[in-house]
Structures are given as C-alpha cells and as structure tokens.
C-alpha cells in the first residue's frame with residue numbers, strides 16, 4: 010500500500026488471486042479514514058463482484074471500475090469508517 | 091570455500107532448509123528465539139478435542155549435528171552490510187540470509203481482544219491458550235458461541251471453519267447442540283474465502299445450522315458483555331467468543347526499511363523468494379508477503395526452492411498449497427492450488443480426514459527430509475491444473 014502525493018492510497022493486488030485483492034482492500038480499509046480515496050489494482054476478475062458487495066455492505070462509494078489489458082482499477086471513496 | 095548461511099527461525103521453514111543443504115558447501119547457523127518446535131496444526135485438536143499427544147520437540151533434535159543452533163532473538167537485520175544483530179548484542183555476519191521467522195498473533199490490534207483471549211483462550215497462539223479454550227468449551231452449558239478471525243490475515247485459511255465444525259461436533263456429542271447457537275463471522279464476502287471451496291462448505295454450514303455473518307471485520311470487543319463490533323457496523327452478542335487474533339511478522343528492524351510491509355511481513359519475490367532488492371537474502375514460510383496461504387505445505391516447498399537455488403540450481407516457487415481441511419464428523423477435504431491453477435471443488439471424504447490425523451507423524455519426518463521422495467510423488471500426483479484462459483483464476487490463498 011503506497012500513499013501518493015495526491016492523497017490516494019494505492020493498493021496493488023495485481024497477480025494476486027482471489028481472495029488476495031479483497032484481503033488487501035479490507036486491510037487498507039482498516040487503516041483508512043473518511044475522505045480517503047482507495048485505488049485498487051487487480052487482475053483477478055472476481056474482484057468486480059466482491060468489491061460491489063463490499064461497497065454495498067460498508068456504505069462506501071465506488072467512483073469507477075475500469076479495465077485495460079486485464080488490469081482492473083477500482084477507485085473507492087471512503088464515506089464511512 | 092564454505093559460505094556462511096544465516097537462517098533466522100527454527101520453525102518449519104528454517105528446519106527444512108537447514109536439513110536440505112550440503113554441509114560441504116555451507117557453514118549453517120540457525121538463530122531461533124524458541125527452544126521447542128511446536129506442531130502447530132495440533133493446536134486445533136488441543137482446543138476442540140482435548141488432544142494431549144506429544145506435539146513439541148526440541149529444535150536441536152530436528153537439526154543435523156553440523157548445524158550451529160543459537161537460541162537468541164534477532165532484533166535488527168542490515169541487508170546492505172549483510173549482518174544481523176540479536177537482543178543479546180551478538181552480531182551475525184552472513185554471505186546468505188534466510189528469514190524464516192513465521193508470524194505471531196497480535197491481540198493489540200483489536201481493543202478488548204487481549205481480555206477476551208486471556209479469559210477464553212484461542213487456538214493460534216500457544217498450547218496454554220488452546221488448553222484454556224478446551225476448558226471453556228468442555229464446561230460450556232449451552233448458549234451462543236461466536237467464532238471467527240480477527241483480521242483478514244490468517245494462518246492456515248481453513249482453520250476458522252475447522253474450529254466451528256469441531257465446535258458443532260463437540261456440542262452434538264454432549265447433547266448441547268439444541269441449546270446452542272453457533273455464529274461464524276468472517277471479513278470475507280463468503281464463509282470460505284476461495285469461491286469453489288465455499289460451494290462445498292456453505293451447504294455443510296446450513297446442514298449443521300451454523301449461522302454465517304460475512305463482511306464482519308472485527309473492530310473492537312466489549313469484554314464486559316462479550317459483544318463483538320465490526321468495522322462495517324454490525325455486532326454479535328455471545329456467551330463464548332472464540333476469536334483468532336490478527337497476525338504480524340517478527341519485530342525486526344530492517345535496513346533498508348522498505349523491505350517490510352505495514353504488518354512487518356517481508357516483501358519477497360513470489361517466484362525466486364528473494365527479499366526485495368537483494369540477491370543473497372530470501373524469505374520463506376509465513377514470514378513473507380507472498381500472495382499465497384500461510385500454511386505448512388507452501389512453507390515446505392518454499393524451503394526446497396531456496397535450498398535448490400543456494401545449491402546452484404536456481405528454482406522457482408509456483409505458489410503451490412495443499413491444505414488438509416477438517417470438516418468435522420470424520421470428514422475432510424484437501425484444498426489444492428497454485429499461482430496459475432484455480433482451487434477446484436473437491437469431495438469431502440473420510441480418507442482425507444484420516445490423512446489429516448496422520449499428518450503429525452509425517453510432519454516430523456518431513457522436516458528432516460526423510461520423506462522427500464514420497465512428498466515429491468504426492469505433490470506431482472496432486473498438482474492442480476492451470477486455469478484455462480476463459481476460466482476465472484481462483485485462489486491459491488486456500
């Protein structure tokens with residue numbers, strides 16, 4: 010997990026199979042605060058479903074889910090902590 | 091000339107590695123902060139079935155005589171200067187370093203957890219804690235039991251569910267199941283983190299009347315009322331909380347500082363097992379941040395990969411795991427996976443349960459390399475098939 014200058018927290022889970030990405034997201038969520046932007050990178054397609062279920066459950070907001078060349082990028086705004 | 095190899099940790103990984111190298115090539119020192127080597131999977135049976143067998147052996151007895159075993163705690167490692175320093179002030183220079191420090195439970199991450207685990211015990215910390223949990227379970231008169239992991243990082247991923255299945259079995263045997271409610275909580279979206287195995291497990295949980303609370307990421311506990319609160323805003327009230335504590339890597343200060351993640355796991359190349367930015371330092375077993383299960387089989391195979399590489403035959407770790415999973419009531423299943431191959435559904439059988447029971451005897455011999463041909467044959471026979479392009483890659487975090 011890297012903290013970038015823009016205040017985004019980058020979580021690089023590329024190459025990590027399920028449940029790697031959702032594990033990394035849950036760990037980052039533990040360390041986050043309201044207002045943080047989490048940017049999750051993953052290659053495991055299962056993350057699409059898992060992250061939607063996670064956001065619905067936790068009350069956080071998915072700003073975007075994009076996919077290029079198999080790399081899935083999910084941007085989340087922490088609204089509830 | 092012999093090369094100086096320093097292994098930090100005398101657990102599974104350190105012991106297997108020290109037994110796998112040619113003494114003519116290496117002067118091997120193992121620095122370990124423990125004296126006894128604990129067969130950790132047995133903690134499950136100490137806590138849930140009151141097993142009393144001999145599950146600790148002297149670390150010295152598991153190492154060849156030429157290996158220098160030092161009981162001390164490493165507090166600092168300077169990867170640039172190639173030396174480690176201990177709590178006693180001893181300095182260990184090395185040509186090659188292997189970090190095999192495992193991981194340890196850390197109750198401080200969850201307010202209220204120290205009190206709860208002190209009172210009720212747990213089955214991932216120590217024999218004493220596991221025995222305490224057995225006492226609580228044995229004298230449980232009926233009521234609500236909540237069991238789950240306190241953080242997403244877990245040693246032996248099937249172990250939380252094994253705990254709830256064995257609790258169910260125990261209460262049935264005692265005729266207390268009708269008077270008890272069992273709640274399994276997990277930070278993951280489903281009861282078992284890897285989907286294909288979850289398809290096996292979920293019907294069993296239903297069949298046994300075990301309630302499942304997903305996305306329950308433990309935030310804090312009120313020890314006065316045994317109430318567990320999640321980050322997601324849910325709560326569980328219970329009579330007996332069984333909480334697997336969060337884990338973290340050994341408390342060692344590294345130079346450069348960026349070779350460990352926030353939980354002190356060593357950042358390691360997932361194939362070569364080299365520590366980030368180094369050529370002569372490796373991490374094996376639970377100590378690393380590899381995207382694979384923290385479990386014994388991976389640990390075994392990683393130690394063998396590093397042994398080959400150090401012996402001049404560069405090898406790669408394929409992420410292989412193979413976890414025996416006790417489903418209670420005499421049934422078990424093996425969870426196989428690798429970086430490239432999905433965990434597939436496997437049928438629970440009685441044979442798998444018996445294999446898990448025979449695990450302890452195999453374990454001690456396997457540490458010393460005595461079963462290498464048998465183990466190699468087993469791994470080859472059970473090698474998981476890589477996912478086809480269309481298939482979703484599944485988990486190796488079994």
Ligand SMILES: Cc1cc2nc3c(=O)[nH]c(=O)nc-3n(C[C@H](O)[C@H](O)[C@H](O)COP(=O)(O)OP(=O)(O)OC[C@H]3O[C@@H](n4cnc5c(N)ncnc54)[C@H](O)[C@@H]3O)c2cc1C
Pocket residue numbers: 098099100101102103104121122123124129130131132133134162163164165190191192193213214215245246249340341342374375376377384385386387388389412413414
């Ligand atoms: C309840 C339970 C059930 C399990 N079931 C299974 C199972 O069914 N199948 C399976 O494959 N695995 C299972 N495991 C997991 C397995 O036991 C571990 O993955 C394995 O032991 C990891 O080996 P390791 O060498 O990395 O760490 P460990 O065996 O924990 O060894 C770590 C060593 O490092 C030493 N050390 C730590 N810090 C320092 C320091 N600073 N200085 C010097 N020495 C240090 C310790 O003293 C110890 O000797 C289970 C574990 C538990 C708790």
